[in-house]
Amino acid sequence: MTRNRPVPAIDPADAAFVRSLLIHEDNSVLVFNKPSGLAVQGGGGIEASLDSLLAxxxxxxxxxxxxVHRLDQGTSGVVIAARTQPAAARLSDEFATRRAKKVYLALVRGTLPEAASGVIDAPLVKVEEGGRPRMLVAAPGRKGAQTATTSWTILASSGDVALIRAEPETGRMHQIRAHMSHLGCPILGDRLYGRGEKGAARLMLHATSLTIRHPEGKEMTFTAPPPGDFIQRAQELGLGPIA
Structure with missing residues (x-):
């Protein structure tokens, strides 16, 4: 029989903060609207993360x-957590079998595609550059390459900037960031695949919705509106109001 463990201590202010991020809560799952800058998991000198705040x-x-899944530290938006081990297993299976549907919004700049929508089917491989992992579009037959597919739609554009809706069919590290750079229009604020702070103070990528089968069996969609800085930057770029 498993012994009980001590209840983790957490500062009341931190507890109030993580509760303020909740967009859904029930007996099986917790769903958060993660702000940009908050790491999902600790390590590498990170003192506070969403994972630690789950205490x-x-x-x-x-x-x-x-x-049961993660977002990059700079990415804002929907993150789901399981309250029980059975719930975690069911949710993890949703991601592993690609039944979970994720929708992102991104502000990009560069050579915009002529088409209004399309699909990027470009395998990615992880490499280490300067001690930092990143994903590169892999040449045919490259060892370690993983399939990666992202559907995209231009929602608004002005000159060389655009608001893009991206739907990754696979869940590779940095997938949308690497694919947008490969398309010729990296995400604003992306220091790894774009021009960093020359375009925006932070990575302009937002996980706006997640559709997934709840552990109790019903398919549910969780949504998070873009944060104020995302909306403001879009308006500054002439991309109009974001609903």
Whole structure:
């Protein structure tokens, strides 16, 4: 029999903060609207992360919710966590079998495609550059390459900038960022695949919705509106109001 563990200690201010990010809560899942700048997981000198803040939802036996997917630290938007091990297994299977549907909004700049929509089917391979991992579009037959597919639609454009809706069919690290750069129009604020702060103070990528089968069986869609800085930058670029 598993012994109970101590309930993790968490500062009341941190507990209030993570609760303010909730957009849905029930007995099986917690869904958050993660702000840009908050890491999903710790490590590498990161002091605070969404994962560590989940201690605010720990049970009396010390068990706490478990994240089943992640966003880059600079990306804002929908993140889901499971409250129980069975729920975590079911949600993880949704992502592993690609039944979970993710929708992102991105502000990009560069040589925009002539078409209004399309699909990027470009395998990616992870490499280390300067001690930092990044994804490169792989040449045919490249060892370690993983399939990666992203559907995209231009929602608004002005000159060389655009608001793009991106739907990754696979879930590779940095997939949308690498694919937008490959398309010729990297995401604004992207220091790894674009021009960094010359375009925006932070990565302008937002996970706006997640459609997934709830552990209890019903398909549900969770949405998070873009944050104020995203909306403001879009308006500054002449891309109009974002609903």
């Amino acid at each position: 605010a939802f720990a049970k009396s036996n010390g068990k706490r919710p478990r994240l």
